[in-house]
Amino acid sequence: MAHMLDGPVPDGARSVSWPWYHHVLTDELTVDARTLFEQYAKVPPKDVENHIYRIRDKAWGIFPWPCIGEFWFLSFGLAKHPLYHNLVLPRLKTGDSLLDLGSCMGQDLRKLVFDGAPSEKIYASDVFPQYEGLSYELWRDRDTFPHHFLADDVLADNEDFMKGALMTKLGPGQTDIIAINMFLHLFDYENQLKVATRIIRLLSHRPGSLILGSQAGVRPPMEQPLKPPFDKTEDGETRTIYRHSPDSFIDLWKRAGSFAGVPIRVWADFQIMEKKSEQYPAGVDTGLEAVASKKPFTADDLFSTSSAKRVLFSTEPEARRLYFSIIRT
Numbered sequence: 024m025a026h027m028l029d030g031p032v033p034d035g036a037r038s039v040s041w042p043w044y045h046h047v048l049t050d051e052l053t054v055d056a057r058t059l060f061e062q063y064a065k066v067p068p069k070d071v072e073n074h075i076y077r078i079r080d081k082a083w084g085i086f087p088w089p090c091i092g093e094f095w096f097l098s099f100g101l102a103k104h105p106l107y108h109n110l111v112l113p114r115l116k117t118g119d120s121l122l123d124l125g126s127c128m129g130q131d132l133r134k135l136v137f138d139g140a141p142s143e144k145i146y147a148s149d150v151f152p153q154y155e156g157l158s159y160e161l162w163r164d165r166d167t168f169p170h171h172f173l174a175d176d177v178l179a180d181n182e183d184f185m186k187g188a189l190m191t192k193l194g195p196g197q198t199d200i201i202a203i204n205m206f207l208h209l210f211d212y213e214n215q216l217k218v219a220t221r222i223i224r225l226l227s228h229r230p231g232s233l234i235l236g237s238q239a240g241v242r243p244p245m246e247q248p249l250k251p252p253f254d255k256t257e258d259g260e261t262r263t264i265y266r267h268s269p270d271s272f273i274d275l276w277k278r279a280g281s282f283a284g285v286p287i288r289v290w291a292d293f294q295i296m297e298k299k300s301e302q303y304p305a306g307v308d309t310g311l312e313a314v315a316s317k318k319p320f321t322a323d324d325l326f327s328t329s330s331a332k333r334v335l336f337s338t339e340p341e342a343r344r345l346y347f348s349i350i351r352t
């Protein structure tokens with residue numbers, strides 16, 4: 024997917040007519056997100072919106088991911104995971120390492136540090152190396168946040184993957200916690216299985232090591248054709264992505280665990296999206312209102328330039344967010 028649309032273009036050269044390019048912030052800039060910009064990135068309150076627009080447009084030039092156009096990167100998916108407060112933060116504070124795979128703007132890592140996690144053993148990885156510099160620009164922490172960015176392609180063929188940054192700089196069996204938010208759902212089923220197996224191989228050999236995250240899910244599970252401009256491979260073949268139900272997701276990871284020869288226990292559920300926001304611990308922003316206010320995508324919306332329309336990339340009727348954890352036993 025990363026090799027579509029000719030990759031990065033210079034600032035301002037990417038069309039903003041894709042409907043998931045939302046021209047203005049509405050409810051995405053939550054109190055939590057603003058707090059991080061003001062208190063962690065030290066952006067003056069009156070400049071926060073413009074700071075976000077400026078860097079978001081640079082990111083759009085790297086690649087028009089829905090997470091960039093729709094400002095998902097302000098929603099801090101990792102912090103909404105049910106294990107974030109009870110397990111992830113305490114374990115980082117006692118010395119565990121964490122890799123954010125498909126880290127994009129690096130927001131989940133900055134939220135961890137803001138919430139008290141030490142940054143020394145935190146790593147980011149993405150197929151686009153440009154996100155390293157852009158994350159420093161967004162979070163204004165080039166001098167304080169560690170330079171632990173590993174540019175790598177999780178879909179690379181075996182030989183290249185074994186020589187890549189993830190395998191050579193982190194290494195197999197080394198990382199205690201691997202976060203994959205809005206990541207695996209970018210791929211079709213076969214590639215998800217390949218990537219899941221690689222992720223398990225990166226995971227520490229210690230029992231209790233953890234893979235966790237969230238992504239778009241659907242019931243029943245299905246392989247779906249992608250929407251333009253993501254819909255064709257370089258060879259003109261139709262590109263698909265696999266959307267999971269909790270059961271199909273659990274099954275995928277059990278298969279990956281047996282390919283990797285690693286014993287795991289898997290949990291996956293839609294339950295977070297079905298709860299009310301007041302049931303969450305204070306300080307965790309659920310983004311539920313933001314999701315509820317978006318209207319379904321139609322073909323007519325595809326080339327809309329209207330800033331009034333708020334169109335989501337993923338809008339299948341049953342689309343929900345699937346939360347999961349995979350624990351090495």
Ligand SMILES: C[S@@+](CC[C@H](N)C(=O)[O-])C[C@H]1O[C@@H](n2cnc3c(N)ncnc32)[C@H](O)[C@@H]1O
Pocket residue numbers: 024025088090095096100124125126127128148149150151175176177178179203204205206209
């Ligand atoms: C939808 S974004 C999610 C970003 C972030 N985790 C979040 O929750 O906002 C998916 C990220 O995966 C990265 N990605 C896509 N294909 C990849 C690949 N083959 N190898 C590594 N990263 C990839 C993209 O560049 C992008 O930053």
